[in-house]
Amino acid sequence: MAFDILRPFGPSIYHSTMSDEMLNTCKKIAEDSRSDGADMRLRLAGNIDRERLWVVDDEVRRTFYYQLKEHIHNFYEAENKRFQDQLINPEDDPNSDKMEYQFITEPWINYQLANEFNPIHSHHGQYSSVLYINVPEEIAEENIHGQSNMTCRGQIEFIGDASDRIGANGTHKIIPKTGDILLFDAKLKHCVYPFKSEVERISMSFNVVVNFE
Secondary structure, three states: OOEEEEOOOOOOEEEEEOOHHHHHHHHHHHHHHHHHOOEOHHHOOOEOOOEEEOOOOHHHHHHHHHHHHHHHHHHHHHHHHHHHOOOOOOOOOOOHHHEEEEEEEEEEEEEEOOOOEEEEEOOOOOEEEEEEEEOOHHHHHHHHHOOOOOOOOOOEEEEOOOOOOOOOOOEEEEOOOOOEEEEEEOOOEEEEOOOOOOOOEEEEEEEEEEEEO
């Protein structure tokens, strides 16, 4: 599985692509949750009219859990290696084959429309994630034709060290596309900019902690 670990500042950002099977699982979850999922708006920072708790049966929950596990495992191992490399006396790494994870916040689905956005915020738990289930191409096109020297239509921006040192950048923007998965430290502040196109972008988010049997 190919993935990138982005470190534009202190905390890392895991950026990869879901398999076709995982994306199809997410599409089913989004379809089932659109009408029947509990309204999550009062529990979230988003200025989005439709944010729904996921609706899954036991089979879909298990399928999604194991499809996601490989991504979380990759991110954990990369972060642990980064930490151990800084130690004079590295510690024994827990047996990563026994790694499991637990949802601190059950996944929710964002059905984002034109002019909706997420202000700067952070989450709780260990890792947070965004899975992009459907990103219409019109949104990326807005960034090509936007009349600005910092066009950021529909982008997610992570905010780290805000200093202006030469060669340092305190933020990092990503133009998401369908199938993208991002994992990051739950405390890392981020925001999502609005877009103008009359389309719907669907994403899923959640918070987890890693543990070992």
